[in-house]
Amino acid sequence: MDVLKHAVHTYAARHANRDGLALTPVPGLRMMCVESPHRDLHSVYRPLVCLVLQGAKMMTVGREQQVFTAGQSVIVSADMPVVGRIV
Incomplete structure (x- = not known):
């Protein structure tokens, strides 16, 4: 899992918008990287x-x-309507 976490974090850090969302070339595949509670x-x-790779997500x-x-x-x-938050 460490290799996957590193790859996702590196990609997201390079491509994320200011909300932490990073689009990918794969249709429908998005990554999110948020450094602090949101x-x-x-x-x-x-x-x-x-997939929660680090930290926690509340739904x-x-x-x-x-x-x-x-x-x-x-x-x-x-x-499904949800309220989500990185905690």
């Missing part, structure tokens, strides 16, 4: 796989809140 982000997740769906830490993943199989 504000709540209200959005609709389309089907996706989110709120309805009244349910989950925290995903380094080494865990999130799989969303249908459109």
Whole structure:
């Protein structure tokens, strides 16, 4: 996992916009690199796989809140309104 973390961090650091989002040449593949806790982000997740490589991500769906830490993943199989935050 260290090789993957290093590759993602290096790519994101070079290509990320000021919100930490880095687009890639692969359609639909995006990377996010945030160095410190971030504000709540209200959005609709389309089907996706989110790999948490370091730190933690908090997701709120309805009244349910989950925290995903380094080494865990999130799989969303249908459109889902969420509030997400890097913690």
